[in-house]
Amino acid sequence: MHPNPKSIALALLLSSVSGAAAADADRNSEHARKALDIYRTIVEIDTSKRTGNTPRVAHFLADELKAAGFPERDVEVIRLDDLAALVVRYRGDGSSGEKPILFLGHMDVVEAYAEDWERPPFELTSDDTFFYGRGTIDNKFGVAQLTSTFIRLKKEGFVPNRDLFLAFSGDEESGMRTTRLLAYDRPDLATAEYALNSDAGGGALDEHGQAITYNIQSAEKTYATWEITAYNPGGHSSRPRADNAIYDLADAIRKIQAFRFPVRYSDMTRRYFQIAGEQKGGELGAAMLAFAADPEDPDAAERLSREPAYVGTTRTTCVVTMLRAGHAENALPQSATATVNCRIFPGVPVAEVEQTLRRVVGNDAIAFKSIYEPTESPVSEPREDVLDAVATALEARYPDVPLVPYMESGGTDGMHYRNAGIPTWAISGAFMNPNDMYAHGLNERAPIKAFYGALDHWSIIIRELAGP
Structure with missing residues (x-):
């Protein structure tokens, strides 16, 4: 031979x-x-x-x-x-x-x-x-x-x-x-x-430097951004009025901050949490396993929501990332704008997320403007030759680390x-x-x-x- x-x-x-x-x-x-x-x-x-x-x-x-x-x-x-x-x-x-x-x-x-x-x-x-x-x-x-x-x-x-x-x-x-x-x-x-x-993608290490998983990004959430704007006639700052564009926008921001989109999951995300939970152990690992077994478990979803590294895998997220308001220090603001960036779980229509945000804000006077044309992309199902090549590359560094396809929250x-x-x-x-x-x-x-x-x-x- x-x-x-x-x-x-x-x-x-x-x-x-x-x-x-x-x-x-x-x-x-x-x-x-x-x-x-x-x-x-x-x-x-x-x-x-x-x-x-x-x-x-x-x-x-x-x-x-x-x-x-x-x-x-x-x-x-x-x-x-x-x-x-x-x-x-x-x-x-x-x-x-x-x-x-x-x-x-x-x-x-x-x-x-x-x-x-x-x-x-x-x-x-x-x-x-x-x-x-x-x-x-x-x-x-x-x-x-x-x-x-x-x-x-x-x-x-x-x-x-x-x-x-x-x-x-x-x-x-x-x-x-x-x-x-x-x-x-x-x-x-x-x-x-x-x-x-x-x-x-890449490898996740625990606090002791031990490899937990090697993650292969096979899907991504939909990226969408809106500017939400409150308008007002404004006026002289020495004559404050009850309605104020900045205050109205601040109320809207607080409502978005307090809102959580419903839990979402797929076979890929459940398998990811199953394997990651087995490897990680401890309280967080237990929450991952509980979520994998039953994504409707409110305690498991709540525990994962407190982890920036994992919350995006469990639901759609929207967060305010930028602000601009007013035109002079001695004038009442005529407009105030916040940028709201959303990472939308695959399969959820972008229009549905906008409708939800409008309902959460609850103020028809707040204008919504989409910044980019959102891009929804399909899942790439893993293929054996790529998985084998990655496993070979990892063999000398972290032998036996599990290879886990996952959905990117970014x-x-x-x-x-x-x-x-x-x-x-x-x-x-x-x-x-x-x-x-x-x-x-x-x-x-x-x-x-x-x-x-x-x-x-x-x-x-x-x-x-x-x-x-």
Whole structure:
């Protein structure tokens, strides 16, 4: 019986990162140094929507990839006004006869203001445990890991048996215009068999650093945002009146704050809580198991609702995220506006959520305006070859960790690829405690151990799915 060359190559790769070394890959290797250099460079470029800096990151990454041997014709920076996307083709030899695989990430970040942070948000700093900076997790972690992996494989002479594409968007955190361009207007990407997203998924650790689950994002909630506005004739501030736009809006906000949407569930979310509860244990684990057994259990749902990491998996959520009001300090406000961001459980119509919010506010004088065209996306049912590849990648780091498909409470580029007919799963290489997730918040961080532990994650997956 002749040995399988692919199995031999994979065994050699796994043996090089086995045991304790798997969690902390050689930090002095060329691959580790390149990954950290890319990570540092892109974290230290403010790519929030107000800066117009995503082209800088796209061109930097493009130059790194071309320097590693990717032909200029296969590295494309796509401009869209002050935004940019990056598409990189890793040409395969076609021996598998299979369609391309897409690898997704986004180069933009949510705004961060230095005066609010304990550390400078656009400087990569660290202590003994974490890297700090805006985008260290969301999603420059994934962008750096994928880019450095493509560079590593190219330098090693790896030739995939099918085409591979990097597809990095430039405004995932705002309008998703570049995402739509990539998902709907690129014939080369539209031929993909499926997409693997670096922007979600990954491993959950308990407070002792033990792996609980590895989560594969297979569905997303619907992202919808409204501005709600109270209007008033206003007047001079020295002559207050009983009706006031700010007060009326404040009443509406309080009612939204107090309201909870009904519990929702699916076979996927119940299975997720079943496995996570078994692994986690304790009071929270018991609540997960109780919810999995009976989602109508009010005590279990109430306990999970107090956990920011899990409440979004149990129901639709709406929260006020921004305010603006008034036009002068010495004038009564003529208008007051709140931004209400909702993450809607799959299957619940967006119009139904708006009707519910209007009923909760209970004031017909409050105007509702939808900000974006909401995107409802289908579930991507897991496929065996992808699950097997992920399991192989995790074997050296966290053997026997359960792989659990789940629904993302947030939103990613994946929603548009799914709508374009491309099944998409998010499979980040990061393992971390959910309580350390500060994406979009102050003092965003990524575990240093997670960064170095993930260095072989994408290499193994790519070799498994597209190796000769």
